[in-house]
Amino acid sequence: MNFTFNEDDIAFQDAAHRVCAEVLKTNAARYDETREFCRESLDALGELGFWGMNLPEQYGGVDISSIAMSLAVEEIAYHCAATCSSLTAHFLATDSVLIGATEDQKQTLLPQCASGEKLGAFALTEPGAGSNPAEMRTRAVRTSDGWHLTGTKHYITNGAFADFLVVYAKTDPDQGHRGISAFLVDRHTAGLEFSSPEKTLGLRGSHIYEIGFDCVLPLDALMGEEGAGFATAMEVLDRGRVEVAAMSVGISRAARDASLAWSKERIVGGKPLCRHQGIQWMLAEMHAQLEAAKLVTYKAADARDSGQRFSLESAVAKLVASEAAAKVTDAAVQVHGGYGYISDLPIERYYRDARITRIFEGTSEIQKIIIGRAITA
Amino acid sequence: MKILVAVKRVIDHNVKIRVKPDHSGVDLTNVKMALNPFCEIAVEQAVRLKEAGLASEVLVVSAGPKAVQEQLRTALALGADRALHIDTEVALESLAVAHLLKAVVEQEQPELVLLGKQAIDSDNNQTGQMLAALGGMPQGTFASALEVEQGQIKVTREIDGGLEILALALPAVITTDLRLNEPRYAKLPDIMKAKKKPLAVTTPDALGVDVSPRLRLKAVEPPPERQGGIKVASVAELVDKLKNVAKVIA
Numbered sequence: 001m002n003f004t005f006n007e008d009d010i011a012f013q014d015a016a017h018r019v020c021a022e023v024l025k026t027n028a029a030r031y032d033e034t035r036e037f038c039r040e041s042l043d044a045l046g047e048l049g050f051w052g053m054n055l056p057e058q059y060g061g062v063d064i065s066s067i068a069m070s071l072a073v074e075e076i077a078y079h080c081a082a083t084c085s086s087l088t089a090h091f092l093a094t095d096s097v098l099i100g101a102t103e104d105q106k107q108t109l110l111p112q113c114a115s116g117e118k119l120g121a122f123a124l125t126e127p128g129a130g131s132n133p134a135e136m137r138t139r140a141v142r143t144s145d146g147w148h149l150t151g152t153k154h155y156i157t158n159g160a161f162a163d164f165l166v167v168y169a170k171t172d173p174d175q176g177h178r179g180i181s182a183f184l185v186d187r188h189t190a191g192l193e194f195s196s197p198e199k200t201l202g203l204r205g206s207h208i209y210e211i212g213f214d215c216v217l218p219l220d221a222l223m224g225e226e227g228a229g230f231a232t233a234m235e236v237l238d239r240g241r242v243e244v245a246a247m248s249v250g251i252s253r254a255a256r257d258a259s260l261a262w263s264k265e266r267i268v269g270g271k272p273l274c275r276h277q278g279i280q281w282m283l284a285e286m287h288a289q290l291e292a293a294k295l296v297t298y299k300a301a302d303a304r305d306s307g308q309r310f311s312l313e314s315a316v317a318k319l320v321a322s323e324a325a326a327k328v329t330d331a332a333v334q335v336h337g338g339y340g341y342i343s344d345l346p347i348e349r350y351y352r353d354a355r356i357t358r359i360f361e362g363t364s365e366i367q368k369i370i371i372g373r374a375i376t377a
Numbered sequence: 378m379k380i381l382v383a384v385k386r387v388i389d390h391n392v393k394i395r396v397k398p399d400h401s402g403v404d405l406t407n408v409k410m411a412l413n414p415f416c417e418i419a420v421e422q423a424v425r426l427k428e429a430g431l432a433s434e435v436l437v438v439s440a441g442p443k444a445v446q447e448q449l450r451t452a453l454a455l456g457a458d459r460a461l462h463i464d465t466e467v468a469l470e471s472l473a474v475a476h477l478l479k480a481v482v483e484q485e486q487p488e489l490v491l492l493g494k495q496a497i498d499s500d501n502n503q504t505g506q507m508l509a510a511l512g513g514m515p516q517g518t519f520a521s522a523l524e525v526e527q528g529q530i531k532v533t534r535e536i537d538g539g540l541e542i543l544a545l546a547l548p549a550v551i552t553t554d555l556r557l558n559e560p561r562y563a564k565l566p567d568i569m570k571a572k573k574k575p576l577a578v579t580t581p582d583a584l585g586v587d588v589s590p591r592l593r594l595k596a597v598e599p600p601p602e603r604q605g606g607i608k609v610a611s612v613a614e615l616v617d618k619l620k621n622v623a624k625v626i627a
């Protein structure tokens with residue numbers, strides 16, 4: 001077992017650190033306050049090739065290890081969790097294509113996704129089907145020269161800002177989850193209706209939308225094979241959960257670092273906060289929780305590169321890292337006292353931003369179901 | 378035009394540095410290291426000259442332990458064509474580096490040598506000047522603008538009280554100031570490509586340079602801790618304190 005990062009991992013982490021510490025950090029508080037979409041930060045990452053981190057070189061990506069990618073995602077979340085969420089939603093869309101699409105579809109679409117020209121959205125969740133997407137009601141019916149798509153998706157990250165959406169729909173409702181197929185839908189297709197962005201607790205720079213579909217798609221909008229959609233989505237989420245874990249680690253690390261710095265500066269009762277045992281124990285716990293979260297995250301990332309199934313590792317990473325983020329950001333508010341509750345400092349934003357990591361891409365309860373089933377099988 | 382850029386590995390400028398308890402130096406354990414910001418400006422300038430068709434090749438060189446290859450890779454990712462690592466564990470002084478660079482200049486025959494005006498760790502601000510003197514080359518230090526013209530280079534220098542413009546015959550040595558350019562960020566695909574660019578390794582011995590230290594470091598002290606302020610009762614007392622305690626007025 002080797003716990004050191006290699007040269008490439010460090011080079012990518014460094015590259016991410018540079019742009020994040022300068023560009024993303026500058027925009028993060030503004031996005032949070034104004035709910036402006038994180039376009040500028042996303043585009044800055046796009047220009048530098050970060051939109052293609054999850055893709056192999058043959059499709060315009062950069063072929064980096066999942067560890068390097070996790071470190072970069074962590075760095076992005078450290079400075080702006082909203083931008084991180086929009087970027088990882090883009091990865092859910094492009095991972096869908098990578099895993100489920102035909103070679104032609106990959107060649108046509110992926111290079112522009114990697115280069116920062118085309119932003120994707122991943123549309124699985126519906127008002128009546130969240131934790132159990134197999135219950136989805138969106139329908140795609142084959143017509144003589146294409147597909148007729150009807151239904152409603154919601155909470156779709158990037159939604160109206162996306163150039164294309166990967167939409168999961170039932171093509172054969174009698175087949176249960178085996179009757180689900182994925183479709184590549186251009187943003188400008190007639191018959192798409194976007195809500196205004198939802199007013200969210202955190203990640204305010206990363207918009208989510210309800211989208212109504214009543215549209216006609218060309219035949220080749222079917223992504224890959226009919227009936228393979230659900231399997232694709234599950235594989236995509238296995239990958240995505242490693243990124244949510246990395247995002248959780250990034251937010252936790254930001255909260256830990258801020259708390260350490262604050263506790264050394266702030267004098268209470270004649271000495272720095274960090275010299276009071278009660279606070280020092282909080283800091284110690286934050287640090288230990290963060291370290292544990294990092295390890296499961298890097299382990300899942302490593303498993304993701306192994307070529308074996310890694311559903312268990314990624315569920316463990318997501319569960320542990322997201323729950324740790326909740327505890328660490330909560331403790332960060334406590335260490336800061338009233339200052340942690342006021343938006344002059346980013347602490348209360350970390351607290352709000354961290355909350356989503358226990359919900360999206362499968363709630364903590366769903367992760368426990370996955371883990372429980374795997375270890376009792 | 379071939380350009381040689383010298384770069385140094387230093388502590389990242391965001392790191393709060395700590396002096397070792399025995400005052401023998403700065404604590405480097407687990408400290409994030411980076412390309413010296415002024416060197417990064419030098420690399421950027423060289424790459425811009427190449428992109429503008431004014432340079433044919435950009436060679437980066439760094440002297441130090443194996444770890445400096447990290448910074449050489451960064452420079453390659455930013456657009457340099459090849460790299461040279463002068464491998465040594467000796468703590469190098471400016472004059473030793475200048476001698477090493479002179480040896481590289483003799484081998485490589487660049488028409489322009491770009492360096493940062495100083496490194497943010499030791500703040501010596503002398504390697505470029507020493508190299509120019511040793512190599513008998515004209516120098517333009519603290520450059521805030523460069524213009525390459527037929528066989529010469531116009532350098533705008535930031536000096537006390539204004540700007541000075543020099544025209545230097547090539548080959549020349551130029552050290553870069555903060556306002557010369559804003560370095561780009563490395564692109565991920567370029568970081569991958571940098572791995573395939575040539576990185577040669579040599580040693581001070583192979584270059585025929587003796588790098589043994591000539592100075593002895595006696596102690597490194599952190600700056601004095603900031604003391605709390607005091608209240609003065611009158612202007613007269615203020616003037617007195619400024620004169621006799623702070624010693625900022627005569």
Ligand SMILES: Cc1cc2nc3c(=O)[nH]c(=O)nc-3n(C[C@H](O)[C@H](O)[C@H](O)COP(=O)(O)OP(=O)(O)OC[C@H]3O[C@@H](n4cnc5c(N)ncnc54)[C@H](O)[C@@H]3O)c2cc1C
Nearest residue numbers: 089122123124125130131155156157359360361362363365
């Ligand atoms: C900011 C944000 C961004 C999002 N982005 C996207 C996106 O880009 N694409 C997309 O498709 N979706 C997206 N989602 C949707 C997200 O994935 C779902 O909200 C999530 O999967 C939970 O589904 P739900 O909201 O329907 O909750 P429900 O499924 O209604 O769950 C409610 C509660 O019941 C629990 N629960 C459910 N089933 C079980 C069970 N079997 N046993 C025990 N407990 C259970 C859950 O854990 C939860 O606590 C996003 C959501 C948010 C808030």
